[in-house]
Amino acid sequence: MSIFSVNFDFRRYLRQKSYAYKMLTMNPQLQAIIQQAIQAFRVENFDEADSILKGLLQNDINNSEAIFELGITYAEANKISEAIIIFNCLHYLNIRDQKISYNLGFLYALRGDFESARQSFDRAIESNPGDLDALVNYGSILHELKRFDEALAYYDKVLCLQSDYEKALYNKGNTLHKLKRYDEAIAHYDKALSLNSDNPEALSNKGLTLHELKRYDEAIAHYDKALSLNSDNPEALSNKGLILHELKRYDEAIAHYDKALSLKADIDWVYGNLVHTQMKICSWSGLVDDSNNISKKVWAKEKVATPFSLLAMNDDALLHKKCSEIFAQDKYTVNSALGPISKRANNKKIRIAYFSPDFRSHPVSFLTSELFEIHNRGSFEVFAFSLQKSPIEDETNLHLRHSFDRFIDVEKMSDSEIAQLARELEVDIAIDLAGLTQYSRTGIFSYRAAPIQVNWLGYAGTIGADFIDYIVADKTIIPESHHQFYTEKVMYLPDTYMVDDSKRIPSSRVFIRKECGLPDNAFVFCCFNNDYKFNPQVLDGWSRILLAVDNSVLWISENNEHFKANIATEFEMRGIDSNRIIFAQRVELMADHLARSSLADLFLDTHPYNAHTTALDSLKTSVPVLTLMGQSFASRVAASLLNAIDLPELITNTQEEYEALAIELAMNPKKLADIKLRLTNNRVSTPLFNTPLFTKNLEAAYIKMMERYQADLKPDHISIL
Secondary structure (H helix, E strand, O other), rough: OOOOOOOOOOOOOOOOOOOOHHHHHHHHHHHHHHHHHHHHHHOHHHHHHHHHHHHHHHHHHHHHHHHHHHHHHHHOOOOOOHHHHHHHHHHHHHOOOOHEEEEEEHHHHHHHHHHHHHHHHHHHHHHOOHHHHHHHHHHHHHHOOHHHHHHHHHHHHHHOOOOOOOHHHHOOOOOOHOOOOOOHHHHHHHHHHOOOOOOOOHHHHHHHHHOOOHHHHHHHHHHHHHHOOOOOOHHHHHHHHHHHHHHOHHHHHHHHHHHHHHHHHOOOOOHHHHHHHHHOOOOOHHHHHHHHHHHHHOOOOOOOOOOHHHHHOOHHHHHHHHHHHHHHHOOOOOOOOOOOOOOOOOOEEEEEEEEOOOOOOOHHHHHHHHHOOOOOOEEEEEEEEEEOOOOOOOHHHHEEEEOOOEEEEEEOOOOHHHHHHHHHHHHOOOOOOOOOOOOOOOOOHHOOOOOOEEEOOOEEEEEEEOOOOOOEEOOOOOOOHHHHHHOEEEEEOOOOOOOOOOOOOOOOOOOOOOHHHHOOOOOEEEEEOOOOOOHEEEHHHHHHHHOOOOOOEEEEOOOOHHHHHHHHHHHHHHHOOOHHHHEEOOOHHHHHHHHHHOOOOOOEOOOOOOOOHHHHHHHHOOOOOEOOOOOOOHHHHHHHHHHHHOOOOHEEEOOHHOOOOOOHHHHHOOHHHHHHHHHHHHHHHOOOOOOHHHHHHHHHHHHHHHHHHHOHHHHHHHOOO
């Protein structure tokens, strides 16, 4: 959502082009002299620039207007840097005019330099305190600087002077949206729309607010009305694409993203959203080129893809870090609004708080449920900050509400309010279980919710922000040589970074192959990974494996209807009869899925985005997991789990090794049986499924973090032996 909804009118205070401007356009000599001054400013030769421009002004006072008009012309031609230099030349020559400050503010805002924009609008308001446009836009700048309460104060100042000022109502709605005050935001959008029902930006942004409230039909209706007024509105198109994606209408989402990009190729994050959505339905035409283009744009510091969407596109951990830094800097820069956090005395117990939108039937909660229960209450107080209420109070949600010392629903609170609440509760360690995933609220931690802030479990990579102190990992996930790929310091656990609920076991239901569509006498490869983790390279390898192993099938999740149709076609293009691809239908109970998973013989992992919870589930049911380990966090998770259960021989390092071992295990029943027997035995004798041991190690990590804090030591890499 762009706060700058108004058209930038660089002639806000100007009469029609003057004789001085006409003289400038007809005078190449004068233009050449001005260009010399511009070049001198660029290389910081201020004396020379001063001399040139003062000479012009002494010769003819009209030259100041000519210089100003040249700045306007550059701005209209989208030559923003040149225009800024020219207006700053006039400031440097002590020509203090509100129109210069006003237009400089716009120009800095267009370039994304909001602090300089604020200073320019400050000067404009100082010259004319009653200028409502300047006041509204100053509020917009404060919004972009994430100084939301101050922004609201400026909008209110305008609305006190003129209650029906449309731009103030609309922009106040935008800021209220950011503060999660959705009902108030909608009320202000409605007031703005009552003054101008054909404001496409107000309609689109109201649609975004309705989207946040999960009022999907109403949101789409507002996007559609905005697009009926302007079918070439890239923001409305991309916003509608987001909601269509969430509704699993992936083909429609792709069409909207495509059109948005055709209208505005550099619209923030949409290229990555497009490719990610295409990957969800296995629409891979141009995927290699798109992935390469996105990588180049990330290196160029463009806001081209969200970090999560990049994880499945490549295995470049340094690129992943760069993408996270770009995203975090844009969304979550350090906010000092709450002031520095007070030094905490040693509490009798360490207060830890887990922040998550997924305290419901979700993989993160399936894994962590027992951990929350068995934390040592003699040493820790354990809080939950629930960032999103479960649509229904499902069994997992109801269970979790009794697993914490305090379970706090904070969905309707702003980021700063949540951070303030955590401070009031004297939380010592805040653990972000979502990272840069859907519905996360990383902005909370930009306000410093706790003295120690930790990235763990929910996101497979660095958050890229300097307000997150630690990332929980292990030596497989992040070898010491990989520290450069993470902005956090690494808190090393001794076995694996991933926890599991040991009470999460297969149901007693007995499945047979026939009811799952599996042939009785075939070798069953399986992979129950998410749709976006599949790619042409994975299918190339699997197809070679299937061609080499007669009487074998591949059992995969059906994911979505487009995925199911497209991936069957992709296999056929590689010479694999679609009858050999068996789709696992969704079952209501996770315990039933675990029970039926044991029908498989070997789990084939995806690369570069590994199986995470699905790998753990497979090992839990004694189905070996074969993985190809890469360089990024997301590509090393299955290897971490295999090391923790003492089956390192299932970790491969090249595609050739991966395929060869898959074929060998399928064609050597004795070797596979030996591995399965070891897996079954190791489930009870190794650390992977030992939840009390994991909890003890994680608590030791929290204690070490606190010891450093209490000793006034900065966060540093820590290992739990």
